[in-house]
Amino acid sequence: MTRAMRWLVPLSVVPVLALLAYGFTTNPRDIPSPLVGRPAAPFTLTGFDGGPVALAALRGKVVVLNFWASWCNPSCYDEAPVLERAWRTYRERGVVVVGVDMQDTPEAARAFIQRFGLTFVNAPDSQGKVAVEYGVYGVPETFFVARDGTIRAKHVGALTDSVIRARLEQLL
Amino acid sequence: MIAEVGAGALAVALALAVYGSAAAAVGGRTGRAALVESAQHAALGVFAIVTSCLLLLAWAFLSFDFSVRYVANNTNLGTPFYYRLTAVWGALEGSIVLWAWMLSLYTLIVVVRHRTSARDLYPWVLAVMLGVLAFFLLVMTVPAPVFQRLTPVPADGRGLNPLLEDSGMITHPVALYLGFTGFTVPFAFAIAALVTGRVGDAWITTTRRWTITAWYFLSLGLLIGGWWSYHVLGWGGYWAWDPVENAAFMPWLTGTAFLHSVMIQERRRMLRLWNLALVIMTFSLTLFGTFLTRSGVIASVHAFTQGSIGVFFLSFLGLVLVVALVLLAWRWEALGAQGELDSVVSRESAFLLNNVLLLAATFTVFFGTVFPLLSEAMRGVKVSVGAPFFNQVNVPLFLGLLFLMGIGPLIAWRRASLDNLKRNFLWPIAVGIAAAAVFRLVGVRSMIAVLSLTLTVFVASTITVDLVRATRARLRTGERLPGALGGLLLRHNRRYGGFAVHLGILVVAIGVTGSQAWSVQTETTLRRGESTALAGYRVRFDGLAASEESNHVKVTGTFTVANGHGAPAVLQPAKKFYPQEQSPIAYVDYRLGLREDVYLVLGDFARDGSQATIRLQVNRLVSWIWIGGIILTLGTLLALAPERQRAGAAVA
Structure with a gap:
């Protein structure tokens, strides 16, 4: 290593420190996605209850498509009751909540569903295809699909009651 | 009164530490022994003051002095005697006091042990130790003041976080902090070696015991943390790759690497630069861990409250890294190896590989821990990195380390x-x-x-x-x-x-x-008298009872557990309702065994006691982890x- 080069060693910590310092700034939760405005990719999965879960069959309804996993703690744990509440509140107005469980074991996922008493439909994405189609980076992520089948919004991180209410009122 | 006296004393300690650090450095540079001696007195003074402050704080807790804000926030009249003592370090401010106290104790031991034995390095070691101590005293004075008056004085305090009402809370933080602070000593010696240019092997041999001690306490802290998680948190596991666990695990990994690579330097005069880098890394990771836990930058179950303290820690971490690495670059030439690697089939190379694997594991854990932050900075996306990632990457690394554990100690040096x-x-x-x-x-x-x-x-x-x-x-x-x-x-x-x-x-x-x-588990709802079975155990629900404890209400379930042979055991898991908490705290009951543990958690229940939801786990071989610790x-x-x-x- 040349004389000049070795002085680069201390400089190497700068990006790490900058990244950590960035952590002090706010957390933007709502981000643009290239999928917003495009038709939602159709898929058919088998739900945990054994029935088929097909997105195409839900055309004409507002769909809240939520990607989750039982190991995603605390975000998914915070979010589950929020989703359940929204489903109970809005189901009569034509809203469907669909949970897609990814990178998970069936037992852990079932325990999660039971723990939160989730009554909306949930299906394991056992081959990870749906997650790839929707470009899911991590869990939880949620897509809001309008009645005409286009994706209108994407939310990254745990949903809150106010976020989900605002989105749904907009789409209904 | 206590608040003012304590705050004043800490300010004096801060001044003393700053003075001592400067005096020792100037003394080391000019060779004036009187200055170094004066720094020693400062170190003694700081130890005396911090000890008094710790005792003062303990007294405030024992006497329910709610005029001290920290006491009012972390205890109430119902907190039992024992937990009032552990509450001293039950939250952010007090944990820093404990930290600083240990550091001042270590500084004193360094003075006693190394005053005459490591004369060239000693003034600089003292300067670094007191410098680090000054930083912690600064934190205790500005962003996290522990002695702060609360007016008007409330009639009762808020109470301790119920999860901390556990015997593990005396041993876990103490062991962990002894480990964290312990690495300050080898770090101080490394810096002293770099400053004085005596980068030979003296600092390594002198700090061997220190490194082993710090490493041991860190290991113990991790194991006790696992035990606490296992028997208190009630999710049935002992490790979750939570950012805070990772924060303690990373210095353990690099510390382990250091313990092994120093042997190559002692024996073969190789890896000087590498060993210095490892010590700097280990110490920085202990600071990083503290930063992570206390800044609220990364979401974690352990995260303390947010505040300006994160900025302090990050600035200090930056300072430490930059100073240490600049020194390293400055002494680059002197750090060349004298020995050479003779053969790939040798103890040296086994140890080197061990270091590579440990560092790879450290990097993985670091990357996984800060990835949510990185992803947010780069793409504005907040994600959570889960256990599957850490397990998938680390399990092969750990298996490789196990293998090397067999090879390393026996294979010949140089060429086998x-x-x-x-x-x-x-x-x-x-x-x-x-x-x-x-x-x-x-x-x-x-x-x-x-x-x-x-x-x-x-x-x-x-x-x-x-x-x-x-x-x-x-x-x-x-x-x-x-x-x-x-x-x-x-x-x-x-x-x-x-x-x-x-x-x-x-x-x-x-x-x-x-x-x-x-391990296997099941979750089920039982009516009174009903049983469920798992892995050869039958668990019968016998009823519920409510009782009023000094600071909470406890609903206890009684279950009879039989496994065909031996007398059936009675397990009594409970839910504790604390007025200051929104959700109840689970109280797990279990029977530990060498082969397996029966582990029972009470979930929801009907108020009339007619039915209860339980999670029953049969956890295999978990006790071996604790035995391994012994x-x-x-x-x-x-x-x-x-x-x-x-x-x-x-x-x-």
């Missing part, structure tokens, strides 16, 4: 001959293969479990081979067996202490493997025992 390899590894490999076959035959299906257990058997055999051979050699000289074995352990205490620590790690590995591979402790004690009639040569 075929004969050396045969002599040391023929039997262990044969035993390992046989064990693998047995594991498959008895129906162990998981490949990872087979591999891990096989490697464990292999490493245990290498230790046995070595011990048997060395004992035999002694027996040939006419000694009797107990004398031969005892003499061997005492005389080569460093080597056999190291083996015993390895054995402890193996036992931990068995526990981790078993619990990951074979073996590790004994091994460390043996390794630290005073060395006997040794002619300088270091034995690995």
